[in-house]
Amino acid sequence: MSDAVEAKGSCLCGAVRVTAKALDPKVGACHCKTCRTWTGGPFFAADCGSGVTFEGGDNIAIFSSSDWAERGFCRTCGTHLFYRLKESQQHFMPVGLFTDSDLLVFDHQVFIEEKPEFYRFANDTNDMTGAELFAQVSADQS
Ligand SMILES: [Zn+2]
Numbered sequence: 001m002s003d004a005v006e007a008k009g010s011c012l013c014g015a016v017r018v019t020a021k022a023l024d025p026k027v028g029a030c031h032c033k034t035c036r037t038w039t040g041g042p043f044f045a046a047d048c049g050s051g052v053t054f055e056g057g058d059n060i061a062i063f064s065s066s067d068w069a070e071r072g073f074c075r076t077c078g079t080h081l082f083y084r085l086k087e088s089q090q091h092f093m094p095v096g097l098f099t100d101s102d103l104l105v106f107d108h109q110v111f112i113e114e115k116p117e118f119y120r121f122a123n124d125t126n127d128m129t130g131a132e133l134f135a136q137v138s139a140d141q142s
Pocket residue numbers: 011012013014015016074075076077078079
């Protein structure tokens with residue numbers, strides 16, 4: 001993450017403001033059923049590591065979406081704020097939160113096998129199945 005940048009944003013109603021100290025500009029889209037149900041479409045997110053701070057944190061509701069991860073959203077306006085790994089506190093932040101999107105690059109798509117047929121992105125990306133993603137994550141941690 002040598003090209004990581006600081007990024008700031010907020011939810012729709014302004015109750016929650018977020019600062020990511022080191023956002024990796026390589027954006028991923030997740031097509032898994034959970035993300036599509038949560039967001040209404042593919043989930044475009046940037047890896048922000050554990051260096052994420054919130055103002056108005058009392059306004060964040062958290063849903064435990066699996067044994068290993070949880071999802072945060074604003075209690076008032078419903079804006080999605082993060083998907084994070086419980087153990088490492090690694091945050092994947094919806095890129096729509098951030099005011100400056102010029103730095104972002106659409107880099108990869110995951111759970112490509114769960115993508116419905118009715119849409120397809122034209123960007124040249126690195127695509128992975130869920131199994132390939134989990135294999136890469138466990139390789140990174142060993
Ligand atoms: Zn809000």
